[in-house]
Amino acid sequence: MIATDNERQDPETAPGRPVDAADGVDIKCAGLTKTFRDFWLRPRVRAVEGVDLEVRRGQIYGLLGPNGSGKSTTIKMILGLISPTSGRIAVLGRRPRDVASKQRIGYLPEESYLYRFLSARETLDYYGRLFRLPTRVRRERIDMLLEMVGLDAVEHRPVGEFSKGMQRRVGLAQSLINDPQLLILDEPTSGMDPVGAKQIKDLIADLGRRGKTVLLCTHQLSDVEDLCDRVAIMFGGRVRAEGTCDELLAQEDCTTIRTAALPPAVVAEVRGVLERHGIDSVDVERPRRRMESLFLEIVEQARAEGARTSGATSGGRVADFLRSGAAPSEAAAVEPAPQVESATPTTGATAVEPVAEATGPVDTALIDRLTNRQP
Amino acid sequence: MNRPAQPWRRAGRPLLLLAVGSLVAEACARGVGVGIGIVVQACVAALCAWWAWREFQATPQWRRKATAVIATVAAVVAVWFLVRHGRLLEATGLAGVIGMATGCWLGLAGIHLLLSGSTGVIGVARAVVDEAVRMRVSLGLAMLVLVLVPTLPLALDHSERLHYRVQFLLSWSLGVTGVILSLLTIVLACGSICGDIDSGRIHMTLVKPLQRWEYLVGKWLGIALFDLLMVALVGAGTATFVRLLAGTEATDPQDRAAVTEQVLTARIALDPEPANPVEYDAAIAAAIQQLEEDEPDAFERNPGAARRRIRQEYDWQWHTVTPDTVSTYVFRGLGDAKRRAAGTADTTLQLQLKPRAYNVEVDLADVRFAIWLNDRPWPVMDGDHVEQILPTQAVHVLDLPVEAVDEEGNLRLTIANRNLVPDGETKPTTITFSPGDGLRILHRAGGFDGNFIRCLAVVWIKLTMVAAVAVAAASCLGLPMAILASLVVYATALGSGFLRDALGLYNMVSTSFLGSVVERAGRAATLASEFRFYEAFRMLFGFVTDLALWLTPAFSDFDAVGRLSTGMLIPASDVLACLWRIGLIYPLVIGLAAWALFERRDLIRSST
Structure with a gap:
């Protein structure tokens, strides 16, 4: 395992908080193992084996792995939906099934499991009631969330009539209705169009900036690379690698220099300089744009020209109630949002890649964090 | 953006269909026959409701409410149609369906109100x-x-x-x-x-x-x-x-x-008791003991069933009135009924009888018997004790005067078998009242x-x-x-x-x-x-x-x-x-x- 000191400051230091939360650890798993048994109680499959995880307050933590690697099982154990065969879990300093900790958790499963007969508004109302939100607060938050995920125009349509991406947006909205301190997202961008996926990524980054802890479980390697502070890669029920993106991705034996387009003569000159230093293996190429960037530009242009759509709209700004990462009852006391620190020293990589070439507002804090620049 | 049509415009089309369809149904009823008119009117109402559902597809917030209202209007028109053509029974049924559906809607709103907590x-x-x-x-x-x-x-x-x-x-x-x-x-x-x-x-x-x-x-x-x-x-x-x-x-x-x-x-039923319950129970106990001695194997195999059989046999026997004999049954605890009847017009007790005739090879249509209440003949008309003649295998209810109940709240019912010898038989038949509901007194105890x-x-x-x-x-x-x-x-x-x-x-x-x-x-x-x-x-x-x-x-x-x-x-x-x-x-x-x-x-x- 690779250690790191890339952490944000924990805003919660009030006395009386659960031990781990006071230490700034929102999820702690130690020796987590899950063996599924068949009808005759014979061990059938060992889905998770000896997993140790530590997700600290304010981190965006990526859980990566191929299908069947034990990611979802780990998440379900963290959420108390299934019991571990052995090992210990503390979520927000409490047992996973503890109601007090669930009050501060938002969860988006890998598929949107919604009541098909309820409308988007009724769905959010249902989940709002489960969080015991007073009627007024519930109504305000639902309005904001529906606008945020771009479903305010179709709020009365039954969810069963929605496309997969639209259902995903409802799922995302329900995971945020309690202004969670800890957000657990399982494949949040699956089934979303690139615009929606970009919005979700922006939202996750924004929530991270506001001090929320996010556990992101995904196959989308680019999502992890763009968003996560730390990553654990799982395979066969075990964590095979863990560390910051920079630590895991740095290529120590390679250097990239990025400039404005160079004329052939200058390229030849640079090659000459490098050859003089004994470097004869040099690749010079025109960088390509990312498909995501191109797609977003086209959609933005179409929207600017007033083209109509019957699906989800682009969505609005992040709902106001999604405040800094404190318990709801303490949110007022800990505002404003904690200062974001990006104090990780570089670990040798010198390449600097542009991160988000989207047409939307640039998330400077995210770029700052990923480029290791001080804000 | 596509501006959705106004709700009233959406509702207008199905309602127009209803109006035109109802006129057609009326014409059919007058020209072809009422039956055809009813079918047409029913189809028009169903079509109208379906069209309303389709029309409001784009405005889901109105869809259920608008369809319910339009369907109710269509049903009310159908009720009116039925009433005008003299089909009152069907009209009542349909009005009932409308009423129940409306009640359901209101009830659901009530439940939502009840469950408005968080x-x-x-x-x-x-x-x-x-x-x-x-x-x-x-x-x-x-x-x-x-x-x-x-x-x-x-x-x-x-x-x-x-x-x-x-x-x-x-x-x-x-x-x-x-x-x-x-x-x-x-x-x-x-x-x-x-x-x-x-x-x-x-x-x-x-x-x-x-x-x-x-x-x-x-x-x-x-x-x-x-x-x-x-x-x-x-x-x-x-x-x-x-x-x-x-x-x-x-x-x-x-x-x-x-x-x-x-x-x-709302009546209470009283089952008869033997005039001497101790003697009756002693007789059953003796019979069980006798069986135990006579057939120890059968008894040992299933004592519960043996006891039950003896008890049933005695019960049937006790509910049976053999030819030319009398049986007496005592109903206790009628004091409440007597007191309750004192200030009201309801001065009767109901004697429920379900007689069966036995010992004959030919079916007896009727049984004849005479009744005494607390040892007095009943009923007496013109000085004569009137006998009861009742069909067998049916439940009959006789109204008994509540004054017949004595001060302790007891009523002794004496029944004498007065069956005549049927044709082709040499002896009259017994009368059996089925244990359970065959012989009991009922009296009103509530609304x-x-x-x-x-x-x-x-x-x-x-x-x-x-x-x-x-x-x-x-x-x-x-x-x-x-x-x-x-x-x-x-x-x-x-x-x-x-x-x-x-x-x-x-x-x-x-x-x-x-x-x-x-x-x-x-x-x-x-x-x-x-x-x-x-x-x-x-x-x-x-x-x-x-x-x-x-x-x-x-x-x-x-x-x-x-x-x-x-x-x-x-x-x-x-x-x-x-x-x-x-x-x-x-x-x-x-x-x-x-x-x-x-x-x-x-x-x-x-x-x-």
Whole structure:
């Protein structure tokens, strides 16, 4: 395992908080193992084996792995939906099934499991009631969330009539209705169009900036690379690698220099300089744009020209109630949002890649964090 | 943006269709025939409702409400059409359907208001009520109930005597809807919980601050409230149609009187006792002892059955009046009836008789007998003691004067067999009154309305138990098995009275479950030691049936619908006992067992 000191400051230091939360650890798993048994109680499959995880307050933590690697099982154990065969879990300093900790958790499963007969508004109302939100607060938050995920125009349509991406947006909205301190997202961008996926990524980054802890479980390697502070890669029920993106991705034996387009003569000159230093293996190429960037530009242009759509709209700004990462009852006391620190020293990589070439507002804090620049 | 059309414009098109279609229906009724007109009007109404649903597709917030309003308008137009063409019965039925549907709508709004709080249990309960009216299977069953109650009077045979028709309407309306609502409850509970688990929806719910028991209680509460609404609607519909039917023409004055005095009333029944109960019991005990001495093998094989047989034989014998003899039956505890009748016009007791004729090879149509009340002849007309001549195999009710009851509240009923010798026979026949309902005195002890409400309460309590069973089954089994298990428990509860007799629970001497277990085990061991393994196995298998019956509450102990339709009082104490045993203790025990399993269950989809 690779250690790191890339952490944000924990805003919660009030006395009386659960031990781990006071230490700034929102999820702690130690020796987590899950063996599924068949009808005759014979061990059938060992889905998770000896997993140790530590997700600290304010981190965006990526859980990566191929299908069947034990990611979802780990998440379900963290959420108390299934019991571990052995090992210990503390979520927000409490047992996973503890109601007090669930009050501060938002969860988006890998598929949107919604009541098909309820409308988007009724769905959010249902989940709002489960969080015991007073009627007024519930109504305000639902309005904001529906606008945020771009479903305010179709709020009365039954969810069963929605496309997969639209259902995903409802799922995302329900995971945020309690202004969670800890957000657990399982494949949040699956089934979303690139615009929606970009919005979700922006939202996750924004929530991270506001001090929320996010556990992101995904196959989308680019999502992890763009968003996560730390990553654990799982395979066969075990964590095979863990560390910051920079630590895991740095290529120590390679250097990239990025400039404005160079004329052939200058390229030849640079090659000459490098050859003089004994470097004869040099690749010079025109960088390509990312498909995501191109797609977003086209959609933005179409929207600017007033083209109509019957699906989800682009969505609005992040709902106001999604405040800094404190318990709801303490949110007022800990505002404003904690200062974001990006104090990780570089670990040798010198390449600097542009991160988000989207047409939307640039998330400077995210770029700052990923480029290791001080804000 | 596409601007959706105004709601009134959307509503205009189906309403225009209704207007034009109704004119066509009218023309058909006048030109071709009323039957064709009715069919056209029905088609127009259905088409109008369907079109309204289509028109409001783009505005889901209005769709249900607008369709409901337009469908109601179409139905009201259809009622008007039926009334104008003299089809009053059909018009009443359709008006009933409209009324029940409107009541359902208002009731659902009421439930939503009741469940407006913001807690986990209430949130889950609300969702399950929404599920009940929006999922096809449960909605279909609910609609079947709402249509069945108003249309049941159309199925009655109008040549039948009125009090039988009223009785039939009461028992079928409440009985059949009770069965349909039980099925609805099972389907809804199992479908909702197993659906949540299989689809993964439960993951979204249980990661919220909600204990697992709160989830189960929420599901049960929602279903129980929906059942309450349905029972209330069925009750309102049945009460209305029973009153309407009871107001129609009766066959004769006796029929009219029977409606109010035997059906729409609440009576208490008193069974006769021997003049000397100690002597009677001693005679039975002696007979049992005699059997034990005469046939020790048969007795040893099944002492419970032997005792029961002797008791039954004596009971039949005691209810039998042999030729040219008299039998005396004492009814005790009529003081209340006498006092109650003192200040009212209702000064009669009802003697219910169901006579049977025996000892003849030819069927006797009638039996003849004479009656004495407290040793005085009755009835006496013009100084003569009038004999009773009654057809056999039917239930008869004779009105006895309440003054005949003595000061201690006792009434001695003496019956003399006066059968003539039938043609071709050498001796007259005996008369037997079936034990149970063949000879008893009934007296009014309350009003129909209170009885009706108590009956609905019992029906609802039984439904809440079915809901608890289904919720418990669904929390630890998959959908098909949960439905099957719930149906088995429901069927066992429904047929518990019959099953107890058929499976021979009473064949054991011990009346308690544990006593019968010990007894069965002992006898199985004895049989096995005699190498009679098959009989030993049967003895042990009886344990399974005993257990099933012991674990299932007996609905037959609280046959509220049967009592209501025969004009018998359902005492408040019975309702409380039903609430305690069927509505509280049983669901609590089964609920705790289900929670213990559900709490430890890994909530993964059955497919993974």
